[in-house]
Amino acid sequence: MQYTRTVEALKEGTVIDHLPAGQGLRILSLFKLADTGERVTVGLNLSSRHMGAKDIIKVENIALTEEQANELALFAPRATVNVIENFEVVKKHQLELPETIEGIFDCPNSNCISHGEPVKSFFYVKPTVNDTKMKCKYCEKVFSKDIVAEVK
Template identity: 70%
Template sequence: MSEKVYARNVEALKNGTVIDHIPAGLGLRILDLFELTSYGERVTVGLNLSSGHMGNKDLIKVENLVLTEGQANELALLAPKCTVSVIENFEVVRKQKLAIPAEVTDLFACPNSNCVSHVEPVQSHFSVRVTEHDTKMKCKYCEKVFSKDIVVAVR
């Protein structure tokens, strides 16, 4: 009896960025936060794809866009173990190193509903501090400190 072989086909990317190994369920959040669909380029998204070492994962490919070092580092707050590959002429030419940034501006909303950033026309701004067990984020305006997971979860 022969075994069926199943192939998964996702169109190859000529130039752009591939964000892989995103924890399952975060792909759409990353698309939204980083406004990856606003560039007018083709975006390929895979959600809940099977992964040998993660179980399930999400994947994002964006044509003709290379994330800046700052964007890649901000991405590390959501998906610290994801990989960001720069593609040129169908080849991976560079894998961007991710490092959690010391500050994040205009990406997340402050979880404190009484924070002035919700009523004044200011960009959100957090300082980031990595501890042994957690990553803490301090709002510039209300000066409250939150776990990164709480800040990332706020929509």
Template identity: 35%
Template sequence: MIDHIPAGNALTVLKICGISGKEGNTISIAINVPSSKAGRKDIVKIEDRELEPQEVDIIALIAPNATINIIRDFKVVEKNRVKLPKTVKAYPRCINPNCVTNTKEPVEPHFIIRSEEPLRIRCYYCHIVMDKDDVIKNL
């Protein structure tokens, strides 16, 4: 279960996890839930699916306060707050069409995290800086 997602970002989190709904897992989504801390928040619950570290890193970019709860037999057995990584690889795509990662070269995207709030990430190759909207659009 992924809790404390900024309101309105639940569907982006599912996209990061590559979930279309056709996988067969039971998925519950709550959007704009009243929260004492954040005012409103989203919650995503994916059954029978562990998150890959790479997915958790990207979730941390758009939901830096998210917590990932692992539930077994209706009990929370693990509760981890996401940590902003120093770099992310493979996703998102670079917004610079001339970047080496957007050519036919076998070079995967690689970004350095510059700041958390507001989010700024810099392409390792072409040095272009992307914000949160750029990240969400290019997942």
């Protein structure tokens, strides 16, 4: 099988590659990557020699920090996050599950004080055997990462 590039090269920005197939749109939404005002290219169900199928997200003119990249590890622990400058990879983030996540997800507990006060949400991240749990700093309730991600 011959390998062909199916997504245009990026001059400046961030490439989030090797996302599990079907996770690209979820990550685009959860991390508000489409709200940057910059051009975003999303490839879904692309062929991959290692994964069979994968998703990819390219965001122009935005360089994700290591902290932002690690937050992706909740949903795509084997993803690669590359910062691009002048068509060259200048930084490869090695993803590690963060110990805390602030200001990205809302607490699923509708009675949590984080909904009525001007505070950023804050979760402690605890990996378990079959899931990753997130404990709200304010109400101290523990949720599966998937439940936290579904709250809008």
